[in-house]
Amino acid sequence: MELLLRSTRVVTPEGVRAAAVAVTGGRIAAVLPHGTEPPPGTPVEELGDDVILPGLVDTHVHVNDPGRAEWEGFATATRAAAAGGVTTLVDMPLNSIPPTTTVPHLRAKQAVARGRAHIDVGFWGGALPGNLDDLRPLHDAGVLGFKAFLSPSGVDEFPHLDRHDLDAVATRIAELDALLIVHAEDPDRLAGAPQRGGPRYADFLASRPRAAEHEAIAALVDVARRRGTRVHVLHLSSADALPLIAAARAEGVRITAETCPHFLTLAAEEVPDGATEFKCCPPIREAANRDALWAGLADGVVDCVVSDHSPCTADLKVPDFAEAWGGISSLQLGLSAVWTEARRRGRTLADVARWMSTAPAALAGLSAKGAVEGGRDADFAVLAPDETFTVDAAALHHRNPVTAYAGRTLTGVVRSTWLRGRKVTDHGTPLTGPPALTAPTGRLLER
Numbered sequence: 491m492e493l494l495l496r497s498t499r500v501v502t503p504e505g506v507r508a509a510a511v512a513v514t515g516g517r518i519a520a521v522l523p524h525g526t527e528p529p530p531g532t533p534v535e536e537l538g539d540d541v542i543l544p545g546l547v548d549t550h551v552h553v554n555d556p557g558r559a560e561w562e563g564f565a566t567a568t569r570a571a572a573a574g575g576v577t578t579l580v581d582m583p584l585n586s587i588p589p590t591t592t593v594p595h596l597r598a599k600q601a602v603a604r605g606r607a608h609i610d611v612g613f614w615g616g617a618l619p620g621n622l623d624d625l626r627p628l629h630d631a632g633v634l635g636f637k638a639f640l641s642p643s644g645v646d647e648f649p650h651l652d653r654h655d656l657d658a659v660a661t662r663i664a665e666l667d668a669l670l671i672v673h674a675e676d677p678d679r680l681a682g683a684p685q686r687g688g689p690r691y692a693d694f695l696a697s698r699p700r701a702a703e704h705e706a707i708a709a710l711v712d713v714a715r716r717r718g719t720r721v722h723v724l725h726l727s728s729a730d731a732l733p734l735i736a737a738a739r740a741e742g743v744r745i746t747a748e749t750c751p752h753f754l755t756l757a758a759e760e761v762p763d764g765a766t767e768f769k770c771c772p773p774i775r776e777a778a779n780r781d782a783l784w785a786g787l788a789d790g791v792v793d794c795v796v797s798d799h800s801p802c803t804a805d806l807k808v809p810d811f812a813e814a815w816g817g818i819s820s821l822q823l824g825l826s827a828v829w830t831e832a833r834r835r836g837r838t839l840a841d842v843a844r845w846m847s848t849a850p851a852a853l854a855g856l857s858a859k860g861a862v863e864g865g866r867d868a869d870f871a872v873l874a875p876d877e878t879f880t881v882d883a884a885a886l887h888h889r890n891p892v893t894a895y896a897g898r899t900l901t902g903v904v905r906s907t908w909l910r911g912r913k914v915t916d917h918g919t920p921l922t923g924p925p926a927l928t929a930p931t932g933r934l935l936e937r
Contacts, residue, residue, distance in 0.1 A: 491519060493911050494528040495870065497537040501544065501843045502862050511542060513868040516910030520864050537872055540905050543843050544862050545577025545609075545869030546825060547850040549634075550724065550748065550796040552817070553579075556602045557587025562801045562889050567821060568608040568932055570887035573918045574822035575871030575904045577609050578851070578859050578935070583616035583637050584648035585800070591616040591648075592624045593631045600934055607932030608914055609907075610869075612854060614671065617659045619649055625662050632936025634854045635669030637724075640706045641677040644771070644816065650677065657713055664719040669853070671722040674706035675772055687812030689764035694811035698773045700728035707731045711738040714745055722853060723747040725798045727772035729782030736791045746853060748794035749783050751827040752818045752894060756780075766807045766814035768894045770798065784835055787845060794853060795845040797824045804892050819893045822886050827895060829875065829902040839875060855937060868911035877903040887920070 493513040500509040500521065508524035528534060548571060555563040571579050581599070583590035590596050590613055603611055615633035617625065625636060638659060639650035650673075651659060663670045679702035686693040707723055711734065714721040723735065726749045738745050752770065757777040761768045768774060786792040800817025808814050820827065825846065832842055851860025858867045883896040907915040909932065914921055920930075 491528050491532050493533050493535065494526070495535045495537060495542060496524060497542045498524065498539050499541040500862055501541060501840055506838070506840055511862060511868070513911040516868055518862065518864050518866050518868050521862060541839055541873045541875055542862060543575065543839065543871045543873055544847040544860055544866075545871050545907065545909070546575050546846045547578045547854070547856060547859050548576045548796050548799070548821065548824070549580040549794065549850040549854050550750070550798045551579040551581055551821060552585045552800040553581045554585040554801070556598065558585055560803055560889070561585070564603040564606040564611065565608070565930070566887060566889040567799070568606070568611065568930065569920050570822040572608045572907045572909070572915045572920060573887050573904065575825045575873065575907050576821065577869035577871070577907060577909050578612070578856060579609060580612040580614055580634055580854055583614050584643055584645055587647060589616050589648050590614065590633070591618055591621050593627045596628060596631055596633065603934060606930060607934070608920055608930040609909055609932045610935050611932055612856065612935035616648060617651065617663070617670065619651060619655045622658055622662055625659070626666060629666045629668050629937070634937050635671055636663055637671045637673070639673040640709065641673065641675040641680055641702070643673070653709060656709065657717070660713045660717045660719040660721070664717045667720070669720045669722060671724055672710055673724050674710055675702040676705040676709070679705055685812065687810055689809050689811065691758065691761040691763055691765070691768070691811065694769065695758055695773050695775065697812070698771060700730045700775070703728040703772055704731050704734065707734055711743055711745060714738070715743050718744070720744040725750050725753070725772065726783070726792060727753050727775055729779050729786060732782065732786045732791050736789070746793045747791065748796050749787070749792050750796060750798045750818070751820055751824045753783055754780060754795065755827045755831045756894060764809035766809060766811055767892050767896070768818070769811055769814050769816045770800065770818045771816040794849045795824070795828055796850055797821050799888070801888055801890055801892070804890050807892055819888055819890070820895060821888055823881060823893065823895050823900065825871065825873070825904065826879075826900040826902040829873075830900045833875075833901065839873070856935065868908060870908040872905045872907070874903045874905055876901065879903055
């Protein structure tokens with residue numbers, strides 16, 4: 491035993507209980523009774539009533555590095571993640587230049603990330619028109635799965651798949667028994683929606699109708715049913731698609747779904763006109779839709795809650811919703827935002843741990859992550875669940891001080907974050923460890 495963390499509230503797979511967590515070699519050796527005394531000389535971290543959660547696993551993060559590092563980089567993204575209790579993130583293949591669509595491109599991204607990551611980092615590969623023959627090499631090189639768009643992505647270097655391309659990609663990914671994760675909006679429905687532009691949020695919302703999500707998910711279900719592919723719906727915003735996903739799963743289609751903190755905590759009725767820090771695609775919808783997404787989580791139709799942290803420089807958030815970059819910066823705030831709303835709705839920290847750690851770890855195949863139990867990595871988020879704070883965008887650790895949560899009071903303060911038994915943040919401040927250790931110590935993960 492190299493370390494013992496003791497708390498009256500530890501979130502374990504068996505429930506929340508008083509316990510002492512023993513750490514050896516960066517792994518959880520055992521979860522012991524609270525009063526267990528360690529061998530003489532063993533460091534003990536007394537956490538009182540603060541809650542030990544499994545470190546969050548955020549499988550939907552746009553780091554943008556290399557190529558758009560002025561938007562976000564590995565050092566700043568992982569520092570923000572650690573401050574928010576996230577101990578593992580998986581980087582999306584687009585918004586960096588080059589995108590992660592070939593093995594050389596993957597290696598270029600890994601080279602940039604190496605030595606800069608404060609937490610562990612994995613990588614999704616990209617599935618584009620024309621890169622079908624790159625999928626197996628990327629799979630063999632260790633990507634955790636493949637992302638595709640069914641509508642324009644917003645960047646020229648990452649085009650979307652049409653129905654023919656989707657079928658070919660799904661077939662190849664099924665042969666690999668890999669995972670296909672999909673931005674599901676139908677391009678024809680989007681093209682047919684009113685495109686007024688300007689500062690009114692209502693006009694932007696009308697430009698991204700719920701039917702676009704529903705039809706794209708229906709196409710994804712169809713191809714998954716025919717080809718046997720494992721598929722995952724990214725950032726579900728429309729609750730209208732929940733019955734479709736539930737029915738597909740009931741008949742044996744291998745489909746999972748995620749939603750995001752902003753869809754669970756924000757509502758269209760509250761978005762001020764011109765406030766494009768709230769713009770994302772698909773969009774934040776009405777409060778009634780938000781309630782239905784919470785019901786989907788409670789029913790198990792929605793599996794995961796992940797950030798879709800998609801930052802940009804402040805100048806790209808112009809007050810015209812048609813022209814502004816679409817993306818919500820929330821990497822550091824997801825746990826507190828979700829817990830604020832979850833506790834109001836009678837949900838527990840065990841629920842939050844399942845949605846934000848256990849299920850995303852399982853989705854990405856990261857078997858060492860996602861739970862406080864023997865044999866897993868000693869990754870922890872220590873939370874003061876009853877304390878509140880007001881979000882100051884300028885004090886956050888991601889690169890650009892823009893967030894839809896600015897000025898909001900959230901409940902749940904992350905006291906510290908631990909990566910493989912080593913404290914990496916203390917009250918939101920990144921730590922560099924012993925005097926001889928000056929570089930971040932996150933690892934690059936491969937399948």
